[in-house]
Amino acid sequence: MAKSMVAKSAALGGIGIGGGAPSPGGALAGYLGRLGKNMRAYYQLYLLIIPVVAYYLVFHYWPMYGAQIAFKDFSPGEGIWGSPWAGLKHFRTYFGSYYFWRLIRNTLLLNVYNLLYGFPAPIILALLINEVRSRGYKRAVQTITYIPHFISLIVICGLLKDMLNANGLINYLLNAAFGREGVAYLLDPRYFRTIYVASGIWQQIGWGSIIYLAAITSIDQELYEAASIDGARRLRKLIHITIPSILPTIIIMLIMRMGQMMNVGAEKVMLLYNSATYETADVISTFVYRKGLLEMDYSYSAAVGLLNSIVNFALVASSNSISKRFSETSLW
Amino acid sequence: MKMILKKIHGTPGLCRRGARRGRLLPALLAALLAVALASGCAAPAATAPAATSGTAAASAEPAATSAEPTATSAEPAAAPGADGGGAPEGGQGASEAGGPSLPITTEDITLTYFMPLNPKVxxxxKDYSEVLYYQELEKRTGIKIRFIHPAMGxxxxxxxxxxxxxDLPDLCWQGWxxxxxGYTKALKDxxxxxxxxxxxxxxxxxxxxYEQWPVVRVDTSTDNGxxxxxxxIYVxxxxxxxxxxxMRYDWLEKxxxxxxxxMDDWHAVLTAFKTQDPNGNGxxxxxxxxxxGGNNSDTQIVKFASAWRxxxxxxxxxxxxxxxxxxxxFKIFVETMREWYAEGLIDPQYLANDQKMVDDLMGTSVAGSAFERNSKTSALMTIFKTTDPDGVVQGVRFPVASEGGVPANVNAWLVPINQGGATISRQNKYVEESVKWFDYLYSDEGFYLGNWGPEGAEMTEIGEDGLPRLTEYATSNPDGLSMDEAICRICPGGMDSARRYDPRLYTQRMMIFPQQFDTAEIWDSGTDFSLRYPNVSFKEDEVSEVTSLLNDINTYKREMMHKMIMGQIGMDQYDTFIATMKGMGADRLVEYHQSALDRYLAR
Structure with a gap:
């Protein structure tokens, strides 16, 4: 997350200055001279951008100073500067650790499943909603699907725990319908990924569809009319007009999603996992949290986090360049 | 009472704030900036988003502290009595009684004290500074304490x-x-x-x-002294x-x-609970x-391991x-638990159980036995009065593996020092005053104050035997507070604080129902307490390795143990389990602990 924000900020920063200085290249002095002139001429614009630049400097660049503890044996008593250097010790420990492969596997798998099922879900919902003609019904569906997004995560997880309990609602229904014995779903590592991904879809499907619905509204209606005249039915129009028109949006969303491939929000996993499900549920972010905040192994957890950010950055960059090559849509 | 507390505490603050609005704004801005900066700095060390807001809260404190003295010292006349600058009656009385000279200081000293807020309060x-005891202490010693209460959990x-x-607090209370x-790392940090x-x-x-009970000094020190x-102190x-x-004794009787x-008796009893419908609902x-249970914990199920010491x-x-x-x-223990779990004798969701769920299960006559504090006996007996009038819970002995074994309690809490304690941080500028403040809590006056509240407090009266005892205010509170809640509003009698615990208070607090006396007797008599692991300390250069070894191995152990107990993996994995722990450095960990224990015993 941190890295992808940094990447975005770099892009924004580029726009901030590049917009004023027209011709790239040339000697640095020449560039600075032009920049100075430009700044004097359009000082109001430069004033306007200060808060944004300051925000990124303070919240996203300054903290990188602390990332050096990944290469040190950080002790709070000695401070960041005072702690002795440790080289790549913590990285080596991580690579050699019993948990290394499991963490990578869990983080990736949760994300792959999320991408596989969670990413198309809002698109499909948006397309379906778009086809509904009754305004009242459309509104009702939208409202109902948005609601879970506004419920606090901790409440959602509380609900899940109650419902998936061995005596909970889901077991009750299964028992009534098929006479199945109660299963404590949250205690069995086999179910964790399904629960995580399915509840994620339920939570975010409505909210996620907004951006696609917006993209659909901006499609030129004449395209549909022309298609109707050519005798196209709904399905044809959907496949040949709606989907291609929102494809750029989908690709941008996908690229941004790629940057999260090595990330799983720690909170939800933490609220749902327990020792029995670590095997499938323990991900990099929860591991970093346990190591850093509970066990106070700051340097080690910083090293794990840093490594993760680097991988994320590489993923964004490569998916961006792939997309650039094949579809001319890209973030930068 | 509540009103009075509010008055003492609330009004002067309000006056001050009203008069000083001019200075408050810059102070607030400064605090905001500090928060912004601090939360920025901490971000890379902690990827968990929740962390950022946590830091902000923690680091906002010092900014606020630095703002406060200016506010008070600029206008000392605004709140003369209540702020306690000029030591009133209580202080002088104490110095005559031969304790430390009070007040400890006449300067304007505010110490920050990081201390978890006990739920009983x-x-x-909302804050320990509203507790009568801490207000009285401030009056007597002249030192103001500003509490930092972390969020519960x-x-x-x-x-x-x-x-x-x-951003360290001046004083810090922790279960160390x-x-x-441990201590070594705390000193280093x-x-x-x-x-x-x-x-x-x-x-x-x-x-x-220390002279009277040398164990107190030994247990609160490192190997280097x-x-x-x-x-x-529970001496x-x-x-x-x-x-x-x-266990439900009425079920046993039925x-x-x-x-x-x-353990065989246990198996028979639990099986009978399971199959013979003792709660009678058909x-x-x-x-x-x-x-x-609980995340990343051994869960109380390991208490059964005490049968094998x-x-x-x-x-x-x-x-x-x-x-x-x-x-x-340990393998026998895991196998036994695995059998019991498969037979449905152990809560199928024990790993997800929190305290409240277990309380509910016991209170609604679904659960037949649990592992609890003695105080839970009275809580449950009170609940049973309305829900299940025949219900009786009482302690049973710690189990033994076979006939004639000695029951063992491997982690008794009421031992001389159970490692809850206050430290003085490196950033504390008033070490002398802080030490004197704590020392006062161990004086005779401090002892009385900490256990029975200030003289004339409504929770305490002096009985015919000349000894303090609890009044009706505590035993059957008119506002419907439980005994501990009523006590804790006045003094830390029922919660953690640096002091020597009065056993008479414990007896009066804990022993309300006759079953509680029996429970205490059953748990203690003939029980072996020698297995309890003392608070050893490690050398500075080994402490980080020991910590990370222990954490990694414990995490792995819990995971495997629970999986084996719940039948998710077969017992044939047990050898792999041991081998993996050894591969992770379990033997080295034991060596470190052995030499630390040797050093402890040599103290």
Missing amino acids: TKTC SESEQLNLAISSG TGYPG GIATDLREPIEQWAPNLMKT EIVIFPI DMEQISQSGFF LGLEPPET LADEIPFSPV LDGDFLRWGDHAVYSPLEPD
Whole structure:
């Protein structure tokens, strides 16, 4: 997350200055001279951008100073500067650790499943909603699907725990319908990924569809009319007009999603996992949290986090360049 | 009472704020900026988003502190009596009585004190400074304490955040066994300082306590003799076990069974609970044993390991440090639990159970036995009055593996020092005053104040025998507060604080129902307490390795143990389990602990 924000900020920063200085290249002095002139001429614009630049400097660049503890044996008593250097010790420990492969596997798998099922879900919902003609019904569906997004995560997880309990609602229904014995779903590592991904879809499907619905509204209606005249039915129009028109949006969303491939929000996993499900549920972010905040192994957890950010950055960059090559849509 | 407290505490603050609005704004801005900066700095160390806001909260404190003295000193006349600058009656009386000279200071000193807020107080107060005891202390000593209460459930995270961000509180209360790396690491992190000299110089009362009970000094020091904490001391307690197994005695009676002693007895009793419908509702819904679980914990299920003189973690067999899971008997324990779990004798969701769920299961006559504090006996007996008038819970002995074995309580709490204690941090500028403040708590006056409240407090009266005892205010509170809630509004009698615990108070507080006396007797008599692992300390250069070894191995152990118990993997994995732990460095860990234990015993 941190890295992808940094990447975005770099892009924004580029726009901030590049917009004023027209011709790239040339000697640095020449560039600075032009920049100075430009700044004097359009000082109001430069004033306007200060808060944004300051925000990124303070919240996203300054903290990188602390990332050096990944290469040190950080002790709070000695401070960041005072702690002795440790080289790549913590990285080596991580690579050699019993948990290394499991963490990578869990983080990736949760994300792959999320991408596989969670990413198309809002698109499909948006397309379906778009086809509904009754305004009242459309509104009702939208409202109902948005609601879970506004419920606090901790409440959602509380609900899940109650419902998936061995005596909970889901077991009750299964028992009534098929006479199945109660299963404590949250205690069995086999179910964790399904629960995580399915509840994620339920939570975010409505909210996620907004951006696609917006993209659909901006499609030129004449395209549909022309298609109707050519005798196209709904399905044809959907496949040949709606989907291609929102494809750029989908690709941008996908690229941004790629940057999260090595990330799983720690909170939800933490609220749902327990020792029995670590095997499938323990991900990099929860591991970093346990190591850093509970066990106070700051340097080690910083090293794990840093490594993760680097991988994320590489993923964004490569998916961006792939997309650039094949579809001319890209973030930068 | 509540109104009075509010008045004392609230009004002067309000006046001040009203008059000083001009200065408050810049101070607020400064605090905001500090928050913004600090939360920025901490971001890379902690990827968890929740962390950022935590840091902000923690680091906002010092900014606020620095703003406060200006506000008070600029206008000392605004709140003369209540702010306690000019020591009123209480102080002078004390110095005549031969304690330390009071007030300790006439300067304007405010110390920050990081201390988890006990849930027993939350019904009546938001902050310990509203508790009568701390107000009285401020009056007597002249030192103001500003409490930093971490959010409930994330105490250690918030402390760790404060430590890593470098904004240390002046004083800090912690259960130091849970602190990774123990005393040695605390000293290194700066959250604690070596108190040996300051105590020898300024703490005559505590020195007297050390002479009387040398174990107090031993247990609060490192191997090098650095004194680290001001502890809560339980030296002359009549009861030692604070918690243990307990069971529905009325169910036993109904089914014609005796309280179990061996593991076989337990099996028979739990099976009877499961199959013979002791709660009489016609359904087989009984959960014979319902332990408290929790994330990343051994869960109370390991208490059964005490039958084999084991536990989930380290314990002491004479001079030997023993890591329980490596012992051959641990396998028998896991197998037994696995069988019981498969037979439905143990709550199928024990790992997800929190305290409240277990309370509910016991209170609604679904669970037949649990592992609890003795105080739960009275809580449940009170509930049973309305829900199940025949219900009786009472302690049963710690189980033994076979007939004639000696029951063992591997982690008794009411031992001289159970590692809850206060440290003075490296950033504390008033070490002398702080030490004297704590020392006062160990004086005779402080002892009375800490256990029975200030003279004339409504919770205490002096009985015919000249000894203090609880009044009706505490035993049957008119506002419907439980006894502990009523006590804790006045003094820390029922909660943690640096002091010597009065066993008379414990008896009066804990022993309301006759079953509680029996429970205490059953848990303590003939029980072996020698297995309890002492608070060993590690050398500075080994502490980080020991901590990370222990964490990694414990995490792995829990995971495998629970999976085997719940039948998710076969017992054939047991050898792999042991081999993996050894591969992770379990033997090295035991060696470190052995030499640490040797050093402890040599103290």
